[in-house]
Every structure is written in structure tokens, then in C-alpha cells.
Amino acid sequence: MKTLSFDGQRPCILQTASSVGKKEGEGNLTPFYDNIFQDAYLGEKSWEKAESKLLKTNLKTLLEKANESPENIDIVFGGDLLNQCISSNYGLLDFHIPFLGLYGACSTFVEGMILAAMAVHGNYAQKAIALTSSHFCSSERQFRFPLEYGGQRTPTSQWTVTGSGAALIAKGGEIEITHATIGRIIDYGISDINNMGAAMAPAAIETIRRHFQDRNLPNDYFDLVVTGDLGSVGKQITQQQLKNYGLDLEDRYIDCGDKIFDKEKQDAHAGGSGCGCCASVFSGWLYYLLRTGKCRRILLTATGALMSPTSSFQGESIPGIAHCISIERKTDNQ
């Protein structure tokens, strides 16, 4: 399939909310978060319950900022990294909003935005929300080692962001979702779970190239081409490979995982990752740039690594996927 075009009355991002943990709050994007939680447990008894509360609080913040009640929301498209997506399932319990659960690893936020945009543009919903979360401690326990083990991290490893992002999508706003490219699963045979950036980069490269080709865009069309969480390693591969293909994005290309932490002061190795990385960076900082006109056009690309601990133990490589959406200010397109 080609890149989707949301013609006519376009789906818009009416409001966003971004909530993060202490470390993220001390990173590069401090002023742009709605909530910064100092306690990794958020007052709960387990990290999984903490992540659920993070997602729930973030959704509540979104509804407050948008002055909406849950009854007015037609669908939530959401997911997270935990097994069986329990962060979303328990986090959404009290809202009674129709829910379609997603799993796209770290690509889930953009997957949710694409589906929310389709639902709104096609008049299946008036108001839809895309929502994801991740939590460093619950992810480490599930995907790597229990934190108490104190495992050594490799330089290419990434730091799962404790964060949640949420976007309210409906018609009649200023920040429009104009196009979307749905990704394919791509596997270049990388099996090092401490080098997810390299595993996901090929998928990002393919999806970004398809988006530019399908729309026949010049290299400088977007103010920012953003990947979700390739980190510094995956970012470098992506930048170079796109350039090799004739798509030199120069300094217009950034990566949320590379951006979220302060490299000088914070020890996050190759950068941030997780469902909450791209979600909190977009819902905080990037949406601010769009809203204030500092950016007119952003291509938001979220990448997911589609392995599990079981598949890694069984010697499988890490397939990647990437979806992207083009987000543009209406006034600048008229």
C-alpha cells in the first residue's frame, strides 16, 4: 500500500499530555512535561502498578487540559510494552471508554495515532485518543534483568523511558495529521538485544524513504524528521543510510531517544527507548513546537523491535517495524 492521505477535513491533534519520571524530568526537555514524578513507584506497591498509574494520570491530565469527560471520547487506541499490555488494561479500567489494544513495541504511539486519525477522518469516531506508556523498572525486570541484580549495560544499550504520552485527535484543529505510512516487518538478522537501535534502523529507513517517495517530497520539506527511539547508534545508521539513498536530512533529522536525556550529565548510554519515549517527547516538546509555530511540519516515525525474551533465548533475530505520520500546521499549508 502507498502512503495514506487524509484529504478533505483532516484529523487534527487537539491536545496532548506528557508525564514522565524523575530522570526524564532532569533531561533536556524539562519545561515541556505536564507531570514529573519523583517516585519511581508513584506511591504504588509494584512497578507494573506504577506504570498503570502513570498512564492513567496522563490520560486524566489530557482530559483535563482538553476539558473533556471520558463519556465524550469514542475510542482509545493504546498499548505498552508489558506482557499482555497490562499497563494500558488496568490504567484504562476506570474510564469506561471503548478501547482497542495495540502491540507494536515502541512503534505503538504512532500506530495509535494512525488508527485514531483513520477513525476520525472516516467518521467512525468524533474524538479518539492515542495513548502509550513505558517504565524503566518494569521493562528492565521483564526484558533484561531484575534491577537488584545490578547488571552491567553495554554502550549500545538504551534506557527505557519512564513516561506516557497521549494525544486527542478530532476534526477542526490547527495541527493536522495529513499523511501516514504503515510499516512492514523488516529483519536484517541483528540478534543483540543490547543494540536495538541497529535492529530497528532498517525499518525506519524504509518507512521514511517510502513516505518521501510516495508524496514526491523534496529533502527539506519537513522542519523536523523525527524517529522514536533509535538512540545515538540507530540514529547515526539511519542518517547515513538515508543520505546514501539521496535523502540527506542534515540537521533536520532528530531522534527522541537521542534527545530526551542529557548526554553530559545523565548516564543513559545510547539514549532513551520504550513506548513512552517518542510518546512523551512528542506530546511534550514536539507538540509545543507545532502549537507555537516554531515548527510547521514534522514527520514523526516510531520504530518497534518485535522480539520477546523467549524469541531471543530461542536464537531468533530482532525484526523491526516503523510507522510514520506527517503532522502539519494548517495555516502554513494554506
Add this chain to the structure above:
Amino acid sequence: MKTLSFDGQRPCILQTASSVGKKEGEGNLTPFYDNIFQDAYLGEKSWEKAESKLLKTNLKTLLEKANESPENIDIVFGGDLLNQCISSNYGLLDFHIPFLGLYGACSTFVEGMILAAMAVHGNYAQKAIALTSSHFCSSERQFRFPLEYGGQRTPTSQWTVTGSGAALIAKGGEIEITHATIGRIIDYGISDINNMGAAMAPAAIETIRRHFQDRNLPNDYFDLVVTGDLGSVGKQITQQQLKNYGLDLEDRYIDCGDKIFDKEKQDAHAGGSGCGCCASVFSGWLYYLLRTGKCRRILLTATGALMSPTSSFQGESIPGIAHCISIERKTDNQ
């Protein structure tokens, strides 16, 4: 949100494919499966790889039956029960079809059909596929006990179906998807993971009631009202509660989990469950009934139990969700 109505040129189910394991093949619906695998490993080295192969083979069968090549398919909406949905991720790797991953536990097949119907009806895709799988052995290992442990099963426990179902959705066919109701997460506080039918029944009851109410349908509108996999326990609760609400479905109500195995000869306790249960029963037997005109209208309701082993260990109850679609023969509606 109210029940969605796909007006005008409706999305249709052009073709289906259904593949199952040995035990399912010896059950009540033997003639309706495309593939019955005698070997639980499908020639692979692990149950997870076997489940991936099951899903992959079933998708291949669907494409062959529909005389389609993967390049002509715009999107696959798919998922499974395994952590990080690895059965779908690895199973789809060779097809290079744009993919949106879902997690709705056992509700995933209908969730996929709703999204495929939206994508096709809204002209975002010409051809979309809904695809799910589950496998008894990979599920037991992940959710309950390793099979080698030989754990005793309770009478209310269900047997995860080894099976995969796939449906090709596009415009211009005979079997139409006319309406869809997207479910909300509902939790009645049941925490017994060996009684999933009772945990999911409240969600099924709410979604079926909403569907009848929103469309203002008489109790005998559908030839069959089908739930995905409540099993005999959940089925009884659902039938009785719907009757209490004035919606007496009499013998028009069936459950795929209750139907798939032979109660006399097969020891499956409360019946079948899993992402592959409703998917293989619909894609095999129910689609046959629709295609041959033996059934004119079916309400297919898939239910999901949204817990994980971790949430159960942490004392959480089991939230349920249910989505339904109305599937009707075009000629009988004119």
C-alpha cells in the same frame, strides 16, 4: 460511542482460512478446517516457532484460496497471546505486508476484523486481512505451567485452542460486515485464572446488549449470536444474564469455545479458549454457514481476558473486554 454502521458500499469477507491442531481436528468441526496438523511442533524446534508456522501457513492458505499475492494486500491486522505477539511478528516476516499489531487477548480476531472493515470501508485499504493464532502448548507454558509439570486442571478451566483463523476483507462480496460495537474494559473482580469464562462474561453481556439496543433489533434478528470463547461456564452466565435483561436468545446463542471440542469424547473441561478459538471456528464452520446460506445473519462477539501472569501474581482481578461485528448475507438484506 454507539455501534458503528458501515453504510453504503460495505466491507465484505471475501475469503477465510482456518488451520488447527490434532485435538481440534478431532472435535466437532472436522470438515470445516483447511489444515489439520497432527504434530504439535509443526516440524519446528519450539512451540513458539510452531505457533508462528501455524499462523504463517494459515495466511498462505488464505492467499492461495483467494488467489491473491501478498503485494496486493494493503494491511494485516494481527496478533496473538504470546508475549510481545511473537507468533504474528515472526509469522508475518516473509510476507512484507504493512502490519498493524494488536493485543486484545482472545478478542483480537474481532478487533482485527473491525479495524480491517474500517480501513476498507473508509478507503484506506482495498484489501485487508484479520489474522490471529494461539497454541495450547505455548500458552500453557506462558500463562499456567510447563506441560512437563503435569498440573491438574480445574473443571472451570479452558483449553487453549491450537489454531489460526484469517479473513480477507474488501468491498464487493456477498458476506457483508454491516455493524460493529467496540467494547469497554469491564472488571467484576474475578481473580481465578482458571475461570476466565466468568471473568469475560460481563463484557460479552454489555457489548451484545449495546449492539441490540443501538440498532433497536428484535431478539430473533440473528440466526446465531456467537461468543468467542466463554466456554460452558461463561456461556451459561451470558445466556442467563441476557435473558434477565429481556434478551432471550434461546438456542440461537452459541459459544465457539463450547462448540469446538467434543464434550463426550474430548477432555477439554469448560471448553476451548485463546485467540485461535473464535478465529478458527469463524473462519472454518461459521463462514461456511454464511457462504452456503445456511445462516443469513451472525453476530460474532469475541471476548478477551486482559490480565497477565504478573498481574495475577500481584493480586489483580481479571478485566474483560468484548467487541462484536454483525455479519450478514447481502442477498438476504435486499
